[in-house]
Amino acid sequence: MLPGRDFFDALAAAAKAETLPRFRTGLSVVNKLLGGFDPVTEGDRAAETAIRALITEKFPEHGILGEEHGNVGLDREHVWVIDPIDGTRAFISGLPVWGTLIGFQSKGRAVMGLMDQPFIGERYFADGTRAWYSGPDGERQISVRDCGSLADATLFTTSPHIFSGDDLAKYRSVEEKVQLFRYGCDCYAYVLLASGHVDIVVENNLKPYDVGALIPIIEQAGGIITTWDGGRPENGGNILAAGSKAVHAEAMKLLSGK
8 A cells, every 4th residue: 555645645744843933042952973074953853753653554464764863674665764853953043944855755756746835835746646835825736937048047955165175166057157056045945946936956965854855846747856966866865856847968978977
């Protein structure tokens, strides 16, 4: 049995009950990275615990890949991919562009996904065929746009500071060709792309839980998401998402160095 939208909504509600009361409250932050800054909050951990409890109760035979509490059964046919707060830096800064990411894989392929931003009340969902928005503007099916070429594109990335060395040079080669670039939206950038508001997202060194829920949202909105060399993105890595094949191809040529 596969999950329905009602179950995804229940998972999002369980996460919201843990994250939203802690947003903009000056909560404590723990740094996970020695020699750098990789923050985690009690909201991250509590939200993932709540999500996993519901999955384990409803689908005990499914695997779970999570950011905060480890992995179970990754070799199983069905695997959930959880990032309880994607954009923790935004969360601790009071910026409402973080989101709860809940993805669902079947036989290693991302097929369903949800991104929930509970503070502004927006939810994006891929049901296996189509992608949807629900929020202050009501509910509607969403789709990407075709801006025509890289020169006419709006690009998002978390920050140029995430790139270094050769990756930075490749990223800059894309940025210098687009019409407009903006920084700092984490998962929200990908759903803006799926909704037809921006055209390209470029990031690197992502984990599977950073993209697991976003892959089906973009693909089922008509977009393309791959690694920089054109491979499947389920395992993370260097990620390129675009609203059209032409823009994706232009950017990939620059990012792959081929």
